[in-house]
Amino acid sequence: MAAMDEPMTSQQIADAAGLKERYVREWLGAMVTGTIVNTDPNSEKFMIPKHRQRELVSTRKNQAGLARGLTSLYRLQDDVMDCFRKEGPSGIPHSKYEYHYRWLASFKKNDYDDTKMRALIGQVSGLEKVLGAGIHVCDVGCNTGYHVGMLAKLFPSSQFVGVDISESAIAEAQKNNQSVNTTFETQDAYNLPSDWSDKFFYVYVSKVIHDLAYSEKALVEIYRILKPGGFLSLVEVNAHSKPSDNLSIPNAQGIYVFSLCHCVPSALNYPGGNALGSCWGREAATSMLKDIGFDCVEVFEIPNQPEEIHISAQKPQGI
Numbered sequence: 001m002a003a004m005d006e007p008m009t010s011q012q013i014a015d016a017a018g019l020k021e022r023y024v025r026e027w028l029g030a031m032v033t034g035t036i037v038n039t040d041p042n043s044e045k046f047m048i049p050k051h052r053q054r055e056l057v058s059t060r061k062n063q064a065g066l067a068r069g070l071t072s073l074y075r076l077q078d079d080v081m082d083c084f085r086k087e088g089p090s091g092i093p094h095s096k097y098e099y100h101y102r103w104l105a106s107f108k109k110n111d112y113d114d115t116k117m118r119a120l121i122g123q124v125s126g127l128e129k130v131l132g133a134g135i136h137v138c139d140v141g142c143n144t145g146y147h148v149g150m151l152a153k154l155f156p157s158s159q160f161v162g163v164d165i166s167e168s169a170i171a172e173a174q175k176n177n178q179s180v181n182t183t184f185e186t187q188d189a190y191n192l193p194s195d196w197s198d199k200f201f202y203v204y205v206s207k208v209i210h211d212l213a214y215s216e217k218a219l220v221e222i223y224r225i226l227k228p229g230g231f232l233s234l235v236e237v238n239a240h241s242k243p244s245d246n247l248s249i250p251n252a253q254g255i256y257v258f259s260l261c262h263c264v265p266s267a268l269n270y271p272g273g274n275a276l277g278s279c280w281g282r283e284a285a286t287s288m289l290k291d292i293g294f295d296c297v298e299v300f301e302i303p304n305q306p307e308e309i310h311i312s313a314q315k316p317q318g319i
Contacts, residue, residue: 001037007045070254072100073261083265091269100262105144105169116305117150123300124231124312127202131155135201138163140189140222141208145173145182151204152182161200163187189218196225206235207308210280211263213273216288223292226315232294234285234311235302241281250306255279282309289313 001013010028014021028046031037039046076096082088112120121128131137134157139148142162152160160182164170173184187193189212203222209215222232237255239246246252259278267275276284286297294313302308 001046001048004047007040007043007047009043009045013046069100069103069258072103073258075099076261080261080265083268089269091267091273091275092265093269094266097262097266101166101169105172112147112150112305114150114154116303117147117154119303120233120235120300120310123298123310124233127231130201131158134158136199137161137202137204138196138200138225140203140205140218142173142184143169145169145177145184147204147206149173149177149179149182152177152179156181161185163189163192165189190214190221192221192225198225198227200225201227201230203230203232204235205233207237209234209285210236210259210276210278211266213267213270213275215274215276216292219288219292223294223315228315229317230315232289232313232315234289234313235308236280236282236285236311237278238301238307238309239279239281241279241283243279245281246279252279255307282311285311 001008004013004016008016010025011021013019013028014024017024028037028039032039032046036052037046037048076092079089079092079096083091118128121131131151132155137148137151137158137160139145139151139160139162142148142164143166145162148160148162152158156179158181160179162170162173162177162182162184163186164173164184165186165188167186170184170186177184189208203226205222209218212218226232239249239252239255243256249255255278263278264275267273282299286299289297289311293316295316296312296314298312300310300312302310
């Protein structure tokens, strides 16, 4: 309907979409009474106003993309409720989130374009220059490789490695990214190869740490594989560590709901999992990085990305 130039009847909409008219008509009733679709009661034709169309096309920056993510988690509503009970399970295994992970992979494809990625890189002093000259880079928790693939195209002189614990995600990344300066490996963030110590000048991690059962252990491994003087970029949810400080954060309520249904139970499924949650916040994140030994810890707003922050940190020289 977002592509419609003029109002249409329920039959015309059904025909254009290849759907059954009776189901479309009932759906339109819900959309009209929900003030999403407008209707002319005389002609019984329907139209989505232009000012609402951007929010209803299924890409990252709108409500439709988020709604699909919530739908993927509602499948686990009973499992989450069971976890609340004292006698219930401690968490939910990753195997139950297969549908959600498929949605997440498609959702992340619209995270950044070249302009936003360059803006993020530019927030770390001198990083764009050394990327242009050629360094080794690792994307930890790369999923299907969209971000590391973008970086590889922007900086062809550098060498990139994307790692993820999911074999299916790595297979998809290998299929979708054919750049000669990019490789992908199935690796555990808690136990990266021993010969990677001091190997990478730059490590990029996008919204992974808060999902892990043992977040600090993963950050210690990242610290190990960084060269002295190298940089870490954590892209995390734009949130503070206390709920009372998140009242003005865009879509904070939705973020907590996503975290309650996925981030927390998937982490607590492991013995001793710390379950940071999506809104572990900039205060807790910067504190953990400093405790591990990182220097120059800074928090940046990401241009045109109000729901995320960029936390930059450096491994001290001479370590």
